[in-house]
Amino acid sequence: MIKSSYAKRYGSVGAIALLTTFLVVASPNPAFAMHISEGFLPLGWALGWWLVFLPFLGAGLWALQRQLKRHPESRVLLALAGAFAFVLSSLKIPSVTGSCSHPMGVALGATLFGPLVMTVLGTFVLLFQALLIAHGGLTTLGANGFAMAVVAPWVAWGTYQGLKKLTQRQGIALFAAAVLSNLVTYSLTAFQLALAFPHSDGGVVLSFAKFAALFAITQIPLAISEGFLTVLMGTWLLTYCPEELEVLQWIGGHTSHE
Numbered sequence: 016m017i018k019s020s021y022a023k024r025y026g027s028v029g030a031i032a033l034l035t036t037f038l039v040v041a042s043p044n045p046a047f048a049m050h051i052s053e054g055f056l057p058l059g060w061a062l063g064w065w066l067v068f069l070p071f072l073g074a075g076l077w078a079l080q081r082q083l084k085r086h087p088e089s090r091v092l093l094a095l096a097g098a099f100a101f102v103l104s105s106l107k108i109p110s111v112t113g114s115c116s117h118p119m120g121v122a123l124g125a126t127l128f129g130p131l132v133m134t135v136l137g138t139f140v141l142l143f144q145a146l147l148i149a150h151g152g153l154t155t156l157g158a159n160g161f162a163m164a165v166v167a168p169w170v171a172w173g174t175y176q177g178l179k180k181l182t183q184r185q186g187i188a189l190f191a192a193a194v195l196s197n198l199v200t201y202s203l204t205a206f207q208l209a210l211a212f213p214h215s216d217g218g219v220v221l222s223f224a225k226f227a228a229l230f231a232i233t234q235i236p237l238a239i240s241e242g243f244l245t246v247l248m249g250t251w252l253l254t255y256c257p258e259e260l261e262v263l264q265w266i267g268g269h270t271s272h273e
Contacts, residue, residue: 051155096128104118121137122193126175171192186249
């Protein structure tokens with residue numbers, strides 16, 4: 016087993032921090048992106064999604080506290096997982112429809128620490144993006160959080176656990192977890208918008224089809240690209256952090272988050 020190198024790890028985390036800063040400073044002007052923009056949802060729907068989202072956030076804070084108490088040495092990996100999600104989900108790619116699509120980056124943290132912990136990391140990501148780069152919003156944080164920080168991590172974690180057990184191939188499991196968590200976020204966001212803005216003739220179904228079409232052309236190749244990036248990051252972790260991954264049971268079995 017390769018011994019961990021703290022100098023290399025912290026240097027890499029520093030590089031990620033510099034990249035994050037660049038993205039914040041150089042980010043393009045606010046656009047209607049896959050995060051639902053500030054004020055876009057009617058008040059009732061915005062409040063409703065907050066009510067749905069908050070119990071998961073509370074459970075995530077409890078899970079994060081337990082994680083830090085049981086494995087305080089995992090702080091660096093927690094920061095890395097959060098930075099990875101922030102960087103990837105800040106990359107807004109214009110689509111041919113005038114909207115934007117972007118990667119998610121939640122699969123890595125969900126497979127490392129479980130979906131509840133990733134809910135907290137994803138919430139911080141969404142909060143900072145809303146405040147710093149006008150990506151998403153505060154009133155719509157409940158809706159965006161439920162899609163990206165609740166449902167997507169559970170999909171990623173379940174896919175990873177199931178495929179890892181079925182195929183015994185960690186790379187395949189991680190790739191599928193990243194792709195599916197990306198696509199489910201995009202689909203759920205389109206559904207949230209369709210519920211709030213049903214089509215006058217076709218209702219929610221037609222509205223969902225129209226909102227989904229805003230992202231589909233760019234989101235599918237982005238999801239595949241995110242899968243490869245997540246596998247690359249997982250390979251890097253296996254090289255430089257094997258001891259920490261073994262403690263988290265990311266190596267040698269199913270990830271345990273009791």
